[in-house]
Structures are given as structure tokens and as C-alpha cells.
Amino acid sequence: MKPNLEAIKYKNNKLEILNQLLLPDSFVYEDCISVEQGWQSIHQMKVRGAPAIAITAALSLACELYHLEDKYSVTGLKKYIFDKLDYLCTSRPTAVNLFKMSDQMKSLIENVVNKDKEIDPKKLKQIFIENAENLLEKDISDNKAIGQFGSECFPLNKKIKILTHCNTGSLATSGYGTALGIIRSLHSNNKLEHAYATETRPYNQGARLTAFELVYENIPSTLITDSMVSFLMKEKGIDGVVVGADRVVANGDTANKIGTYQLAIAAAYHNVPFYVAAPITSIDCTKNNGSEIHIEERPKHELTHINGIQIAAKGIDVWNPSFDITPAKLITGIVTELGVIPKNLDGEFNIKEFLLKKQK
Numbered sequence: 001m002k003p004n005l006e007a008i009k010y011k012n013n014k015l016e017i018l019n020q021l022l023l024p025d026s027f028v029y030e031d032c033i034s035v036e037q038g039w040q041s042i043h044q045m046k047v048r049g050a051p052a053i054a055i056t057a058a059l060s061l062a063c064e065l066y067h068l069e070d071k072y073s074v075t076g077l078k079k080y081i082f083d084k085l086d087y088l089c090t091s092r093p094t095a096v097n098l099f100k101m102s103d104q105m106k107s108l109i110e111n112v113v114n115k116d117k118e119i120d121p122k123k124l125k126q127i128f129i130e131n132a133e134n135l136l137e138k139d140i141s142d143n144k145a146i147g148q149f150g151s152e153c154f155p156l157n158k159k160i161k162i163l164t165h166c167n168t169g170s171l172a173t174s175g176y177g178t179a180l181g182i183i184r185s186l187h188s189n190n191k192l193e194h195a196y197a198t199e200t201r202p203y204n205q206g207a208r209l210t211a212f213e214l215v216y217e218n219i220p221s222t223l224i225t226d227s228m229v230s231f232l233m234k235e236k237g238i239d240g241v242v243v244g245a246d247r248v249v250a251n252g253d254t255a256n257k258i259g260t261y262q263l264a265i266a267a268a269y270h271n272v273p274f275y276v277a278a279p280i281t282s283i284d285c286t287k288n289n290g291s292e293i294h295i296e297e298r299p300k301h302e303l304t305h306i307n308g309i310q311i312a313a314k315g316i317d318v319w320n321p322s323f324d325i326t327p328a329k330l331i332t333g334i335v336t337e338l339g340v341i342p343k344n345l346d347g348e349f350n351i352k353e354f355l356l357k358k359q360k
């Protein structure tokens with residue numbers, strides 16, 4: 001039995017991350033036992049993917065706290081934790097999971113300290129560590145639920161040809177994946193005819209990471225260029241598109257890897273259902289629509305070079321937004337671990353209402 005593909009390995013207060021910049025050629029894990037190592041791994045995209053970013057950040061701080069000398073008062077330790085969380089939140093701006101994790105951990109610490117004025121600092125550290133550790137298993141169980149709900153979005157009486165973008169699998173989460181989790185579930189439910197993955201320029205998450213996962217698990221699949229999407233839909237009869245999300249906002253507008261918007265337009269033109277797969281940790285109801293989402297722009301060399309080899313003319317200017325915004329009107333449904341968020345009779349998502357109902 002092949003070992004599970006793990007972007008994040010954590011055991012006995014030691015975090016290791018798979019350096020995804022070296023995939024698919026090399027499979028190298030690196031220690032990530034300090035906040036600085038966590039920040040650098042996220043910022044350099046050694047580890048990436050909305051859920052994996054949040055979990056790496058939390059566990060890097062958990063490791064640092066475990067090794068931190070016991071000289072802090074409760075007040076001092078609380079400030080230490082808050083300052084480190086704030087620093088980790090500067091590593092990448094678009095995926096909301098990181099910021100929600102930080103807010104939830106701050107609230108946890110605040111509530112514990114307010115409830116028990118005499119708490120031992122060692123106990124406070126342990127509470128943070130345990131909650132950070134819980135994120136790993138919760139993410140995997142969320143992804144398996146997303147996979148099942150997503151698989152049920154498609155007709156029972158036929159095998160499905162599905163298209164996905166970027167990487168949303170075990171290499172973007174703590175395991176199984178979100179959109180790629182749906183493909184895994186279709187495959188294990190014997191409902192998948194074929195998966196198509198876009199290469200996802202310029203970071204090539206599709207070619208380097210999703211293709212790696214699909215081949216690793218012998219899932220019938222084909223790699224295409226980003227520019228082939230419309231012709232694929234016309235020629236191959238795609239039954240659905242499933243993509244991940246970095247931030248789904250209150251009206252359903254979704255920030256995801258650059259190129260997602262284009263896929264949604266092509267899907268709308270070809271009447272292909274277009275699903276976003278995202279855990280609740282990727283939903284941000286503090287923002288009303290996609291125009292409020294900060295889109296990360298990344299370095300020029302990511303477009304002009306591949307593996308250090310220049311592929312674009314020197315001196316050319318570059319625009320490199322890492323994400324784009326897909327408007328809710330182009331999205332058929334949002335698949336979460338609590339179920340599929342549907343559109344109402346006006347063709348709109350009411351995410352706050354869905355969450356209120358499901359999280360009662």
C-alpha cells in the first residue's frame with residue numbers, strides 16, 4: 001500500500017512540510033518547527049493551498065510554543081501568541097483560512113484567560129497546541145464529507161467526465177482534498193469516467209501537483225493546458241467542473257486560482273455545471289462581494305522563468321495576479337462539509353442563512 005500523500009506531517013510536536021517547489025521531481029520534507037520557518041514556507045509557496053496554509057501556520061506556532069522556555073507570565077504568553085499569529089497572517093493575503101484560524105485561536109486564548117485568571121502558562125500553551133493539532137483531523141474529515149456531497153451532485157446513471165483547476169488535493173490540505181476530494185470520491189464510488197486537469201500557469205499546480213496526485217492513485221486522467229478548456233468542453237463533453245476556493249464571500253463570489261473565472265465563463269457557454277468545493281473555513285461572510293477580496297500579486301519571475309530557465313523576453317513587463325474572482329452567477333453550487341449551498345429562486349446564494357441553519 002502506497003503511503004498517503006501528505007503536504008503536512010506532524011508528530012510529537014514536530015512539524016514537517018513537503019517542499020512542493022521541488023515536486024514532481026523530488027519528494028523532500030523540511031522541518032517547520034518555528035513561526036519563521038512557517039512564515040517562509042507559506043510565503044515561498046513551499047506549502048500552499050488555503051487549508052494547508054492555515055494548518056501549517058497554526059502548527060508552526062504550536063511547535064515553537066512547545067520549545068519555548070517557561071519564562072512568560074500568562075499576559076506575556078498571550079501577547080507572544082497574538083504577535084506570532086499577526087506575523088503569520090502577513091505571509092499571504094488572499095486565502096481566508098489563515099485569518100480565520102488566527103481569529104479563532106485568539107478568541108480561544110482570550111476566553112481561556114478570562115475564564116481562569118489563575119491558569120498556569122504551561123496549561124495555556126498546551127491548550128493552543130491541542131487546538132492546533134485538532135485542525136489536521138478536522139480538515140481531513142471535512143474533505144471526505146465534501147467529497148461525498150460533491151459526488152452526489154452528479155447523475156447516478158452515468159460515469160462522469162470532470163475538469164478541475166489548480167491543486168486542491170492532499171497537497172493543498174491535510175489530506176484527501178476539496179475539489180480533488182470530489183474526484184477521489186467519484187473514483188471510489190465507481191462514478192468517474194475521466195478527470196481532466198489544467199496545468200494552471202504560472203505556478204503549474206495542475207501539471208506539477210494535481211497530475212502527481214492523480215497518477216499516484218491511478219485515477220484515469222489527462223493533463224491539458226489552460227488554453228484548451230473551451231475546446232475540451234466542446235470536443236469531449238465534460239459533465240462538470242469542480243474547483244477549490246481561497247475565499248468565498250457572502251454572496252457566493254469566489255476567489256480562486258487565476259484562470260478559474262475563465263473556466264466558469266467557458267462552462268457557462270457550454271452549459272457545464274460549475275461547482276466550488278470549499279470547507280466552511282474558506283468562507284468569509286464579513287465581505288459582501290468579490291470586489292472586497294484582496295488579490296495577491298506574485299513576483300515577475302514566476303511568469304518569465306520555469307525552473308530558473310528564462311522563457312520570456314528580458315525587459316517585458318509582467319502582471320501576475322495569483323487569483324481571480326468568479327462571480328456567483330457563474331457558480332452552480334458551493335460544496336461544503338455541511339452540504340451543498342444551493343441558489344434560491346432568484347438564482348442567488350444566501351450563505352449566511354445556510355450556515356445559520358446548518359450550524360444551529
Ligand SMILES: CSC[C@H]1O[C@H](OP(=O)(O)O)[C@H](O)[C@@H]1O
Binds near residue numbers: 205256
Ligand atoms: C484547497 S486549496 C484552495 C486553493 O488554494 C490554491 O491556491 P495556492 O496554490 O496559490 O495556495 C488554489 O487557489 C486552490 O483552489
